[in-house]
Amino acid sequence: MDQPSVWLEFSPLAKLTGSINLGQGFPDWAPPQFVQDAAVESVRGGHCSTYARSAGHPHLVQVLASEYSEQLNHKIDPNKEVIATVGASEALFLSITSFVKENDEVIIIEPAFDIYLGALKMAKAKVKSTSLDNELNLDWAHLESILNKNTKMLILNTPHNPSGKVFTQEELERLASILIKYPDCIVLSDEVYEHLVYDDNTHISFASLPEMFKRTITVSSAGKTFSTTGWKVGWAIGPQNLIKKLQFTQQWVVFSVSKPHQEAIANSLNEASKINYYDRLRNEYKEKRDLLFKGLKEAGLNPILPQGSFFILCDVSKISISKDNDMNDIQSWNSNGDIYCDSTTFNLHDYNFCRSLSIHHKVTAIPTSAFYLNKEDNTAWARFAFCKDEQTLLSAIENLKSI
Ligand code: PMP
Ligand code: GLN
Numbered sequence: 001m002d003q004p005s006v007w008l009e010f011s012p013l014a015k016l017t018g019s020i021n022l023g024q025g026f027p028d029w030a031p032p033q034f035v036q037d038a039a040v041e042s043v044r045g046g047h048c049s050t051y052a053r054s055a056g057h058p059h060l061v062q063v064l065a066s067e068y069s070e071q072l073n074h075k076i077d078p079n080k081e082v083i084a085t086v087g088a089s090e091a092l093f094l095s096i097t098s099f100v101k102e103n104d105e106v107i108i109i110e111p112a113f114d115i116y117l118g119a120l121k122m123a124k125a126k127v128k129s130t131s132l133d134n135e136l137n138l139d140w141a142h143l144e145s146i147l148n149k150n151t152k153m154l155i156l157n158t159p160h161n162p163s164g165k166v167f168t169q170e171e172l173e174r175l176a177s178i179l180i181k182y183p184d185c186i187v188l189s190d191e192v193y194e195h196l197v198y199d200d201n202t203h204i205s206f207a208s209l210p211e212m213f214k215r216t217i218t219v220s221s222a223g224k225t226f227s228t229t230g231w232k233v234g235w236a237i238g239p240q241n242l243i244k245k246l247q248f249t250q251q252w253v254v255f256s257v258s259k260p261h262q263e264a265i266a267n268s269l270n271e272a273s274k275i276n277y278y279d280r281l282r283n284e285y286k287e288k289r290d291l292l293f294k295g296l297k298e299a300g301l302n303p304i305l306p307q308g309s310f311f312i313l314c315d316v317s318k319i320s321i322s323k324d325n326d327m328n329d330i331q332s333w334n335s336n337g338d339i340y341c342d343s344t345t346f347n348l349h350d351y352n353f354c355r356s357l358s359i360h361h362k363v364t365a366i367p368t369s370a371f372y373l374n375k376e377d378n379t380a381w382a383r384f385a386f387c388k389d390e391q392t393l394l395s396a397i398e399n400l401k402s403i
Helices: 006-017 033-044 058-071 087-099 114-122 140-146 169-179 240-253 259-274 277-298 326-333 349-361 390-400
Strands: 082-086 105-110 126-131 151-157 186-190 216-221 233-237 311-315 381-385
Touching: 006 349, 033 259, 058 082, 058 233, 058 259, 082 087, 082 240, 087 114, 087 151, 087 186, 087 216, 087 233, 087 240, 105 114, 126 140, 140 169, 216 240, 233 240, 233 259, 259 277, 277 311, 277 390, 326 349, 349 381
Parallel strands: 105 126, 105 151, 151 186, 186 216
Antiparallel strands: 082 233, 216 233, 311 381
16 A cells, blocks of 8 residues: 555544544544443453454354344354454455455445445455435445446445445345346445434445345444444344355454454443443434534535535535645654654645634534545535534634634
8 A cells, every 4th residue: 555544644633733522423422331341340250361263252153143134134054144343444354365366356435434445456356336315315326337247345324424424224235126137236325323323314234135135245343333443343233144254354354353452342232222321322422413513514614514424524615724835834843753644635635624623713524525536526525523512612613713
């Protein structure tokens, strides 16, 4: 990989400029008490001394199988149809490297979480993209025009990072009806924000649609649901013939995942359903979304109300806050070499907007051209994360008033 990712520039830049980091999506609070307690117990309980089962700690895969059997409309076999991974990131990597070979065609829906692009590049895939428009709608005709019998995989992400779009039942059914014509196309469905859905929107797993389980790998993780992004416990669920390949690849990548953390997440999943945790989580996030949305609107940043996830996209295409010497300043401050800038982004509007926002207004956001195969295709949007405590959001809103 010849260029650094967007994360290697903007989190260090936030630190260096002392700006409020609404860039990278990690909650800035501790996991809930019952989740912390589960971890303490599992570390004390002797779960650490040996490797976990490579395909997933038995307790975790059992809990996942029972949780997802209803959601995916299929009775899931815990041993054959589930794998635990190092975050959803590893599940995505295993899925791509297990199935995509050099020159295989893969379709992504842009903007697309950048980690897909990295794995697809490593696999030497032939990537085709279709983009959401300004109203976050898919161009169905374009999608149909790029799908063909050589399409190996389509990557879906709902709720969607960075836009917060939640694909509706109607949209997913339409997608399924198109894919029926291409039975060899695997769907990699990234659903890590499955519990962060607001207002009247509902999360629907693509695999739950008729005939879709057998071709879909559903990926999720504990990171967003339990505010445990640092624990990196994720999973993939799907039919045996697909998951088996991931289980095989797993042995050659990380072999197995942290056992005490898997045990803790298994217990947390059990507990969460008993205490109505998911409704509370959604309500807390909705308040944060509404607060930041209002602040961004008042600052004139043209936010798009997200239906899910913990991100808000803003159309900053017509806002000019960049100064000529920003890039020089970053380079001169960067004596320790902590900040890595992708040299292909020096003239991109959204990158320069986000650089200036950090330097002059002390708020950090993410330029979303990083989520495109060809970054020049859309340099209009900046992404702000609201997975931050209320005081942090209020301080950021105050800083944004200086734009
Ligand atoms: N998919 C999406 C859409 C994400 O936003 C993230 C966030 N990091 C991931 C996957 C990776 O999740 P994890 O932290 O569990 O690896
Ligand atoms: N998914 C997070 C985000 O989009 C963190 C980035 C990452 O895991 N690489 O901000």
